[in-house]
Amino acid sequence: MLSPAGMEKFQQLLKRYPNKQAALLPTLHLVQSEVGYVSKEAIDFVAGLLALSPTYVHSVASFYTMFYKEKMGKYVIQVCRTLPCALCGSRKILEYLKGKLGIEVGETTPDGKFSLVTVECLASCGTAPVIQINDDYYEGLNLEKVDRILEQLSRE
Amino acid sequence: MAERIVFKNVEAPNSRELETYRARGGYRALEKALKEIKPDDLIDIVKRSGLRGRGGAGFPAGLKWSFVPKESKLPKYLCCNADESEPGTFKDRVIIEKDPHLLLEGITLTCYAIGIHTAYIYIRGEMVFGARVLEQAIAEAQRAGFLGNNILGSDFHLEIYVHRGAGAYICGEETALMESLEGKRGEPRVKPPFPATRGLFGGPTVINNVETLANIPDIVLKGPEWFAAIGTEKSTGTRVFCVSGHVNRPGTYELPMGVTARDLIYEHAGGIRGGRPLKAFIPGGSSVPFLTAEHLDVKLDFESVAQAGSLLGSAGFIVMDDTTCMVWAALNLCHFYEHESCGQCTPCREGTRWMSVVLERIEHGRGRQQDLDLLLDVCSNIRGQTLCPFGDAALTPVESTVKLFRSEYESHIQGKGCPFAP
Ligand SMILES: Cc1cc2nc3c(=O)[nH]c(=O)nc-3n(C[C@H](O)[C@H](O)[C@H](O)COP(=O)(O)O)c2cc1C
Numbered sequence: 001m002l003s004p005a006g007m008e009k010f011q012q013l014l015k016r017y018p019n020k021q022a023a024l025l026p027t028l029h030l031v032q033s034e035v036g037y038v039s040k041e042a043i044d045f046v047a048g049l050l051a052l053s054p055t056y057v058h059s060v061a062s063f064y065t066m067f068y069k070e071k072m073g074k075y076v077i078q079v080c081r082t083l084p085c086a087l088c089g090s091r092k093i094l095e096y097l098k099g100k101l102g103i104e105v106g107e108t109t110p111d112g113k114f115s116l117v118t119v120e121c122l123a124s125c126g127t128a129p130v131i132q133i134n135d136d137y138y139e140g141l142n143l144e145k146v147d148r149i150l151e152q153l154s155r156e
Numbered sequence: 157m158a159e160r161i162v163f164k165n166v167e168a169p170n171s172r173e174l175e176t177y178r179a180r181g182g183y184r185a186l187e188k189a190l191k192e193i194k195p196d197d198l199i200d201i202v203k204r205s206g207l208r209g210r211g212g213a214g215f216p217a218g219l220k221w222s223f224v225p226k227e228s229k230l231p232k233y234l235c236c237n238a239d240e241s242e243p244g245t246f247k248d249r250v251i252i253e254k255d256p257h258l259l260l261e262g263i264t265l266t267c268y269a270i271g272i273h274t275a276y277i278y279i280r281g282e283m284v285f286g287a288r289v290l291e292q293a294i295a296e297a298q299r300a301g302f303l304g305n306n307i308l309g310s311d312f313h314l315e316i317y318v319h320r321g322a323g324a325y326i327c328g329e330e331t332a333l334m335e336s337l338e339g340k341r342g343e344p345r346v347k348p349p350f351p352a353t354r355g356l357f358g359g360p361t362v363i364n365n366v367e368t369l370a371n372i373p374d375i376v377l378k379g380p381e382w383f384a385a386i387g388t389e390k391s392t393g394t395r396v397f398c399v400s401g402h403v404n405r406p407g408t409y410e411l412p413m414g415v416t417a418r419d420l421i422y423e424h425a426g427g428i429r430g431g432r433p434l435k436a437f438i439p440g441g442s443s444v445p446f447l448t449a450e451h452l453d454v455k456l457d458f459e460s461v462a463q464a465g466s467l468l469g470s471a472g473f474i475v476m477d478d479t480t481c482m483v484w485a486a487l488n489l490c491h492f493y494e495h496e497s498c499g500q501c502t503p504c505r506e507g508t509r510w511m512s513v514v515l516e517r518i519e520h521g522r523g524r525q526q527d528l529d530l531l532l533d534v535c536s537n538i539r540g541q542t543l544c545p546f547g548d549a550a551l552t553p554v555e556s557t558v559k560l561f562r563s564e565y566e567s568h569i570q571g572k573g574c575p576f577a578p
């Protein structure tokens with residue numbers, strides 16, 4: 001399931017901990033970065049790698065919101081909804097995104113390009129409102145900036 | 157310009173590179189400690205500095221270190237808490253991204269003092285960039301002999317690893333953090349045993365916040381007396397205040413402890429946007445009670461803020477002007493806690509959901525007069541009834557707004573709607 005480079009990274013990860021179980025979160029991150037989400041097969045695969053039961057791996061993976069249970073869009077747009085961002089207009093950004101993308105929170109556009117989710121405080125409240133798209137933060141947003149970001153990502 | 161300690165390098169060009177850090181005096185404290193200071197004396201220095209934890213609880217750092225047994229069969233560990241998830245808090249991310257070597261030097265000094273050879277930086281999963289910066293800095297430090305075996309020719313050795321979380325606020329709580337690091341669900345442990353005796357992988361463990369650790373190099377280099385002279389008698393040093401919300405210049409401000417809320421808002425953060433009146437502020441992250449314009453002259457140190465009825469917490473300073481509806485604000489934060497409750501303790505899991513339902517109906521004009529006492533009743537049923545302090549945190553925005561702004565809640569109920577709705 002993992003690429004050779006991914007397997008090499010996995011072997012390096014194991015050296016960081018006194019037991020295999022502790023490598024669970026990093027391994028799930030690694031698998032998700034290659035596969036896009038934590039599928040049923042991914043859970044079985046990780047369980048095998050770490051000598052854990054699939055039920056256990058599932059119960060841990062499901063605790064953490066960053067591990068996606070289903071296939072997501074190429075770009076996962078994560079809108080911060082917590083108070084500091086809300087005081088600075090995050091609601092407007094969210095409504096605008098819903099309209100532009102034509103989807104509700106939790107949905108993915110039919111072309112598989114964008115998913116829209118809300119998240120809690122991203123530790124960037126000084127530059128609110130903030131969204132994260134995949135690994136990157138976009139800060140100090142307004143509607144024009146959102147337009148430019150979407151345009152750029154649509155072209156890629 | 158006030159003296160800066162943890163933010164002293166953040167504006168320097170290429171601040172995250174080892175070369176820059178060294179040119180600005182970096183790793184001199186480590187050289188000094190390894191040559192001249194015995195581990196126990198280092199703990200004593202930190203005790204004398206009065207340094208208290210910057211993660212929220214304000215526990216004296218040197219005292220915490222001294223609880224760790226000298227001899228231990230199992231390895232001892234340091235966990236650097238870089239989970240930074242308390243709403244309104246955004247300072248650790250700056251240190252990590254702009255001055256990673258300051259944090260690494262602080263960690264190394266701490267491990268030397270306590271006799272630890274493995275440290276983990278538990279960084280929140282969303283901070284992908286920060287994790288990368290730290291990995292690079294660790295590799296750089298290793299190559300230069302500041303980490304690994306025989307650090308700077310001494311017989312002290314240390315490995316530092318970055319461990320990413322995966323989106324769970326509760327993992328900032330120290331025992332949940334250790335569970336998460338062990339590859340488990342982030343559910344807090346029962347205390348005692350305390351981490352200092354039985355923590356990560358069963359070994360004695362110290363957990364400290366990023367900002368706490370970033371203070372150590374200067375304390376070593378300039379001395380505990382120098383540090384203790386900054387701030388107030390019991391809250392020594394500086395604090396990075398994270399100002400967000402309705403101010404003209406939101407951002408991070410490293411200032412001596414004891415600066416007034418008024419100076420922070422009006423001098424440093426440029427005042428309220430549009431010159432509007434201040435309605436409320438939260439001085440220490442979303443888990444501490446709201447304060448009002450009446451409290452503008454409160455000094456921002458642990459003791460004074462507590463005396464005023466709130467807590468300095470994480471120094472996440474959220475400012476709200478007169479257009480802000482307090483029911484809406486409480487509801488927003490209640491949703492946060494409902495979403496983040498780990499679900500282990502029933503009063504917390506059920507209580508946060510129930511409070512959300514009641515707040516939602518009040519905000520949308522369906523509230524009943526009894527709802528206010530109902531909310532306070534739910535709060536008192538959560539308080540002290542949970543394994544970890546999350547429960548008490550979750551009830552705080554609700555309880556403090558009902559107490560401070562009761563008439564605003566009542567006008568929602570009597571007017572059958574939110575008076576602030578556009
Ligand atoms: C629900 C909850 C969340 C917490 N989140 C954080 C956090 O994100 N970062 C942090 O440093 N401390 C957090 N803490 C405090 C830690 O439990 C712990 O006290 C702290 O990391 C100790 O470090 P310090 O003494 O250097 O402050 C949290 C506590 C609770 C109860």
Ligand code: FES
Nearest residue numbers: 080085122124125
């Ligand atoms: S509330 Fe959005 S980043 Fe903190």
